[in-house]
Amino acid sequence: MAALDKEKKSNRLLASRRYTHETLNDSQEAFTEVLDIGASEVYTQADKIPSSGLPFNAASHNRQIHQVGGKDIMKYYYRQKMTKSNTNNEVWFFLDPTGSDSGIGAQLIDSNQKTNFISPKYSTSALATSTVEDSTPGYLAILYKSSAVSQSSQTGSLSISDKVSTNDYVFDYKTGVVQFNSSAVDPTDSEYVYMSVYQYVGTTLEQSVNVSQTGSFGRIEATTISASRVDVDAGTIAVGGEPINATLVQNVSNVFSTTAVQAVGTTTGSFGRVEATTVQADQYIVSSSVTQITTQQLSGSTQFGDTSDDTHQFTGSLLLDSSAFKYGSSTWKEVSGVNEFTGSTWEFKASKGSGDLFNVVDNSNNLVFKATHDKMFVFGAVDGDRPAPVAGGLIYSGSNAWYLGYENDPI
Numbered sequence: 001m002a003a004l005d006k007e008k009k010s011n012r013l014l015a016s017r018r019y020t021h022e023t024l025n026d027s028q029e030a031f032t033e034v035l036d037i038g039a040s041e042v043y044t045q046a047d048k049i050p051s052s053g054l055p056f057n058a059a060s061h062n063r064q065i066h067q068v069g070g071k072d073i074m075k076y077y078y079r080q081k082m083t084k085s086n087t088n089n090e091v092w093f094f095l096d097p098t099g100s101d102s103g104i105g106a107q108l109i110d111s112n113q114k115t116n117f118i119s120p121k122y123s124t125s126a127l128a129t130s131t132v133e134d135s136t137p138g139y140l141a142i143l144y145k146s147s148a149v150s151q152s153s154q155t156g157s158l159s160i161s162d163k164v165s166t167n168d169y170v171f172d173y174k175t176g177v178v179q180f181n182s183s184a185v186d187p188t189d190s191e192y193v194y195m196s197v198y199q200y201v202g203t204t205l206e207q208s209v210n211v212s213q214t215g216s217f218g219r220i221e222a223t224t225i226s227a228s229r230v231d232v233d234a235g236t237i238a239v240g241g242e243p244i245n246a247t248l249v250q251n252v253s254n255v256f257s258t259t260a261v262q263a264v265g266t267t268t269g270s271f272g273r274v275e276a277t278t279v280q281a282d283q284y285i286v287s288s289s290v291t292q293i294t295t296q297q298l299s300g301s302t303q304f305g306d307t308s309d310d311t312h313q314f315t316g317s318l319l320l321d322s323s324a325f326k327y328g329s330s331t332w333k334e335v336s337g338v339n340e341f342t343g344s345t346w347e348f349k350a351s352k353g354s355g356d357l358f359n360v361v362d363n364s365n366n367l368v369f370k371a372t373h374d375k376m377f378v379f380g381a382v383d384g385d386r387p388a389p390v391a392g393g394l395i396y397s398g399s400n401a402w403y404l405g406y407e408n409d410p411i
Helices: 006-014 152-157
Strands: 065-068 071-081 091-093 142-146 169-172 177-180 192-200 237-239 242-244 325-327 330-335 338-342 356-361 367-372 377-379 394-396 402-404
Antiparallel strands (some): 142 192, 169 177, 394 402
């Protein structure tokens, strides 16, 4: 029986093939899914990671966070002190806060271990070899080791001679682990290791699931569901435990349109805009400083106000299209083009303190007669021919002549 060939197995897995028998060659193994990737490993905002024009590259930028649209995307670490393994000086971990100088165990993952660092694959090809501290920075992490600098606060004194060649170590951007290639380049017991790097702090698939697909879902739970449009095709949908009937559900769209809503319960809140062809309700209450209605049509009896001190203000013309306008026991109506005022008692009162109280004029605004504050009736002068006498009539000629109408010739 042939021994397990680890190199062949890793190569086949990378090629999306199974590894079953050493005696089989690569072409004989079946294609399949071989990588187990958790939801926390999938970056859902990877498109927000800038490929050029990186925002940070200096000590003053340490721990600053780059945002896009108000959302955290990546964090910058400047010369963060690494924590070594307590087994040897070959392996170092990116912890925040930094662990003990004596090191930590390598078999278990420390709770302060940082992961999900951004590698040069996210930058343009022109920045592939540019480090995160270059004047035009890229995503290539930069590593230092020094015996003279033992604290992160002292890293300003690190020089180019303290920089570790990328040929001497391997950094796993996913797990945040540095491994030196050989004991010849391992840090000594008196040396400390520091790293500058960008970390992805945007959402992952585990935190934010953005799915665009159709199908049947038994249950969807979320703290917030944001959508420009939600189409519901179902018999019942419940809000706050209250069922909404099928008539409403089948008409839900960007604009609500329904003619019958039953047993919906009471919903209160602030609505920026509600549009509908018809809004029908047993009671419609509007409480606002400004209510704008372009055209209002009311069918049946209506009521304005509920107490005697209510005030109703109308600006513009008031058209009454009915048989009569009633106020108390008085009636105002039009019969064959003639206005009729009826009531038990009439009193005309003008509050003006002097001069004319009220005038009666003809269609050309010529005075017919007026009443003055001095308790005097003044008749307008007759222009042109004197009118024929009428019983009980009284006219003023305008030349100091008065005429009293009579029914029969005087004797």
